[in-house]
Amino acid sequence: MKIKDNVDVLVVGAGPAGSIAARVLAENNVDVLVLDKKQEIGTPKRCAEGIHSNVLDTVGLKPDPLWVVNETLGAIIYSPSEKKVEINFNDVGIGGYILERKIFEKHLAIDAITSGARYAIKTMALGVIKENGKITGVKAEHMGEEIKIRSKIVIAADGVDSKIAKSAGLNTTNRLEDYESGFQYEMAGLKNINFKYLHLFFGSEVAPIGYVWIFPKIKNTANVGVGILSSRSTPEKNAKYYLDKFIEDHPDIFEDASPIEINAGGVPVSSSIDTFVMDGLMVVGDAAQIVNPLHGGGIRLAMNSAKIAAEVSVNALKENDFSSSRLYEYERIWEETDGVRVKKLLKVRAFLEKLNDKDFERLADILGAKDIINLSNANYKFLFRLLLTKAPKLLPLAKKFLV
Amino acid sequence: MNVGIRNREAHASILKMRIDRKKCCYCGGCVGACPLNALELWETELVVDEDKCTDCGICVKCCPVGAIEAD
Numbered sequence: 001m002k003i004k005d006n007v008d009v010l011v012v013g014a015g016p017a018g019s020i021a022a023r024v025l026a027e028n029n030v031d032v033l034v035l036d037k038k039q040e041i042g043t044p045k046r047c048a049e050g051i052h053s054n055v056l057d058t059v060g061l062k063p064d065p066l067w068v069v070n071e072t073l074g075a076i077i078y079s080p081s082e083k084k085v086e087i088n089f090n091d092v093g094i095g096g097y098i099l100e101r102k103i104f105e106k107h108l109a110i111d112a113i114t115s116g117a118r119y120a121i122k123t124m125a126l127g128v129i130k131e132n133g134k135i136t137g138v139k140a141e142h143m144g145e146e147i148k149i150r151s152k153i154v155i156a157a158d159g160v161d162s163k164i165a166k167s168a169g170l171n172t173t174n175r176l177e178d179y180e181s182g183f184q185y186e187m188a189g190l191k192n193i194n195f196k197y198l199h200l201f202f203g204s205e206v207a208p209i210g211y212v213w214i215f216p217k218i219k220n221t222a223n224v225g226v227g228i229l230s231s232r233s234t235p236e237k238n239a240k241y242y243l244d245k246f247i248e249d250h251p252d253i254f255e256d257a258s259p260i261e262i263n264a265g266g267v268p269v270s271s272s273i274d275t276f277v278m279d280g281l282m283v284v285g286d287a288a289q290i291v292n293p294l295h296g297g298g299i300r301l302a303m304n305s306a307k308i309a310a311e312v313s314v315n316a317l318k319e320n321d322f323s324s325s326r327l328y329e330y331e332r333i334w335e336e337t338d339g340v341r342v343k344k345l346l347k348v349r350a351f352l353e354k355l356n357d358k359d360f361e362r363l364a365d366i367l368g369a370k371d372i373i374n375l376s377n378a379n380y381k382f383l384f385r386l387l388l389t390k391a392p393k394l395l396p397l398a399k400k401f402l403v
Numbered sequence: 404m405n406v407g408i409r410n411r412e413a414h415a416s417i418l419k420m421r422i423d424r425k426k427c428c429y430c431g432g433c434v435g436a437c438p439l440n441a442l443e444l445w446e447t448e449l450v451v452d453e454d455k456c457t458d459c460g461i462c463v464k465c466c467p468v469g470a471i472e473a474d
Binding site for chain 1: 428431432433434435436437438440443444445446461463464465466467468469472
């Protein structure tokens with residue numbers, strides 16, 4: 001198949017961010033081409049596949065049984081001694097879904113193509129074309145053949161291992177202190193857990209600065225994974241070590257289980273890269289380190305950043321202005337919306353990182369379901385009053401990181 | 404499946420880092436952490452550019468499966 005060599009907008013990466021950008025652009029009659037290095041969109045997955053309804057609402061999607069494989073009623077959080085705090089999604093007005101991510105990504109691509117976008121897969125973007133300081137396209141390789149594609153705007157949606165923004169000169173390197181190292185088995189044959197709930201396990205022995213998750217899918221299967229802070233990982237005690245240990249320590253759940261898939265990956269938990277735009281370039285999603293720094297979930301923020309970038313592109317194309325100062329509108333809108341919450345969540349993360357297992361036990365005693373939802377939404381003012389009366393020892397720490 | 408090092412012969416004498424192709428899951432976690440842009444992930448190929456790699460060890464630390472080793 002012939003790949004176009006000149007388009008208005010070139011999107012690199014056909015993940016959720018890339019395909020949402022492509023759909024929004026195509027809906028506005030923009031000539032858009034999406035490149036992806038993989039030969040199958042969505043595979044391999046680097047995802048725990050648990051989302052809530054807001055994720056879909058953000059980009060106007062309705063849950064579709066083609067890619068929603070389980071609906072969850074809530075989450076159970078386990079303290080280091082496995083004291084449980086149960087959160088019911090109904091109480092906070094959200095729905096919980098488990099995706100089949102590979103199918104979900106394909107459907108996002110189908111929607112974009114149906115709207116008029118074009119895709120080229122097994123096409124690896126090697127780097128940007130830069131002329132007079134402006135990004136004017138991308139060099140790529142398709143099945144052994146090197147090609148050049150010109151564009152007015154390049155949208156880098158090429159994920160955590162982004163090369164495009166780096167090749168343009170932006171610093172998108174993840175610092176080990178702001179980077180979770182993740183490992184996951186999709187497993188069949190689990191027992192003795194509630195398959196309608198997400199399960200999250202905390203503790204320094206379980207996952208240093210991170211957590212273990214069990215997100216149930218179809219029948220008796222689930223994504224069972226761990227994220228640990230990369231700076232705490234060692235070649236011996238790495239993410240896989242912690243997950244294998246957790247599975248061994250829980251024979252009641254796993255003694256009859258086996259993996260049907262292995263997944264791994266890095267998760268940015270910073271508050272984003274310094275700048276998202278250059279002349280002719282916008283960076284979105286994981287590539288811009290736009291991820292929820294508290295739980296590491298990235299789909300909603302990635303899709304929303306892509307939507308904003310695409311909407312700004314539509315107007316920039318009408319004005320025929322692709323300068324960084326014109327494209328900066330994307331960064332400004334993001335900073336004023338999601339960016340505000342992400343910066344607050346980073347503070348919550350900094351506070352939680354300083355707690356030891358004993359502190360976590362105390363929090364499990366005093367925090368209710370609503371409190372945890374509030375914390376995860378970066379509404380933490382209530383915490384000062386609560387700590388003052390019930391855990392005054394933690395108050396100085398809260399003041400240091402949350403004020 | 405292939406885990407490569409550009410200019411492998413020259414590499415052996417210069418760099419200490421090694422990728423264990425039997426452990427690598429091709430997740431790209433190391434690529435995202437490499438400060439020198441020395442790693443590149445293709446579909447089932449992880450390539451180290453020995454001209455850029457300085458043996459800093461960051462990839463060794465963040466690999467979720469311990470597939471990167473250094474002496």
